[in-house]
Amino acid sequence: MTAPGSELWRLDAARTRSISAENPTGAPGAGARAVEGTGAAAARLLGPGWKISPSIELAMDETATLAEVSGPGVFRHLWLTTARTVLRQLILRIYWDNAPEPAIELPLGDFFCNGWDELALVSSEMVVVAPAGGLNSFWPMPFRESARITLHNGSDRSVPLYYQATYSEEDVPDSAGYLNAQWRHSNPLGDPAVHPILDTVPGPGRYVGTYLAIQPGAPGWWGEGELKFYLDGDTTHPTLCGTGTEDYFGGAWNFDLDGGYRTYSTPYLGLHQVLPPNEIYQPDQQFGMYRWHVRDPICFHRDLRVTLQALGWRDDKTYLPLTNARIASTALWYQSPRTTRASKQ
Structure with missing residues (x-):
């Protein structure tokens, strides 16, 4: 592309x-x-x-x-x-x-x-x-x-x-390559608190986009979890590993500025939806965010798998697995016509 x-x-x-x-x-x-x-x-x-x-x-x-x-x-x-x-x-x-x-x-x-x-x-x-x-x-x-x-x-x-x-x-x-999309829905997420964004797909290909809709199901900050890209034979440990959910979508520090969430929509990434917009750290709030890997495609040759940890933050400064979270994700990638297969739901 x-x-x-x-x-x-x-x-x-x-x-x-x-x-x-x-x-x-x-x-x-x-x-x-x-x-x-x-x-x-x-x-x-x-x-x-x-x-x-x-x-x-x-x-x-x-x-x-x-x-x-x-x-x-x-x-x-x-x-x-x-x-x-x-x-x-x-x-x-x-x-x-x-x-x-x-x-x-x-x-x-x-x-x-x-x-x-x-x-x-x-x-x-x-x-x-x-x-x-x-x-x-x-x-x-x-x-x-x-x-x-x-x-x-x-x-x-x-x-x-x-x-x-x-x-x-x-x-x-x-x-x-042909554009492919895979939609995955976890409701609730369960244990372990790991949401599969993309099941293993064969290469060669280029991963180009993620849309995430999440309702954390627990109060407090909900985006400590990392996105992990397992490519070209990775099993237990990924080659590409982020530092937190808000970081992957281009934000920082809990998306929190002056005690509230601030939405943004830019050419390649954004937190474009917060419902309701005037609350913060509520368990039933709903969030939508996207990242397009157009300038920075994730290239793979043998295979690719993508996951998201769903982690919140406890008052004792430890991570909280968000087992009650509702999560829907869309993965977009270009794949060789020789290996393209149907996406799963």
């Missing part, structure tokens, strides 16, 4: 295509041709070509195919918006090259750093969540033979869905 913006100077044979409810196939000249759709009543005085099909209605327990295209190509931007209260009940799946199992399978909200019931805005390089629920992904997603993106509605009601998936038709180099 190249750094954001590094390809903008290229004037080659790539062609831009975009799939939406107004152009379901993305074919040249096929946009705005609908004669019926969710906007038909509003456009009845204007005629053809005037926003007749801007969205779809996704029924309860229905799976919609948002995009199905032939390769080679690279998805450059994925934008969606829907009912903000059901982001955890909508399941996003992405398949590469006719694979029977998805390389990406997780709740829609978690893919966009929104694992809690209240919308959190994000201003980062790879994911942007804008008012009032615009979900944007700029992760480049190459494919060779084909790509398919689906969304399943696991909620108890029908929801509106607006979407646009933009990709370029272009050659994909042999060295390009």
Whole structure:
């Protein structure tokens, strides 16, 4: 994966295509041709070509195919918006090259750093969540033979869905990996207080991102635990080991400034959600944070496994395993097409 913006100077044979409810196939000249759709009543005085099909209605327990295209190509931007209260009940799946199992399978909200019931805005390089629920992904997603993106509605009601998936038709180099995502959920975490962010996956690959949603389940400071990256044959001890949860996400000293948490959202890391925002060190508070390893990818050749210790802090200045914590994590990595396998939940 190249750094954001590094390809903008290229004037080659790539062609831009975009799939939406107004152009379901993305074919040249096929946009705005609908004669019926969710906007038909509003456009009845204007005629053809005037926003007749801007969205779809996704029924309860229905799976919609948002995009199905032939390769080679690279998805450059994925934008969606829907009912903000059901982001955890909508399941996003992405398949590469006719694979029977998805390389990406997780709740829609978690893919966009929104694992809690209240919308959190994000201003980062790879994911942007804008008012009032615009979900944007700029992760480049190459494919060779084909790509398919689906969304399943696991909620108890029908929801509106607006979407646009933009990709370029272009050659994909042999060295390009496929984007994968693994979502893991611990509720409660239990003993030992170690949350698996990424089960062992084969290389070669590059680990590029972590989203973490945590509810500590105990009062006091909750982020003493280290993130550990076991790569290329590591077993008991990791090659890469951080110094604490807040440190990994770019913060320091308990995220505590003047007796309160301070949220931040930067291009590559952030603590973008604290619920409720005016409390501190409460057991039922909910936190969301992300780190994108775009400028500092974690490269592995043989295999990779990632874990998070969930540790709080006792008054006697000893660590407290957070066995009652609720934790959900999303791991993002690029993997060789020769070894890509389905992600687990």
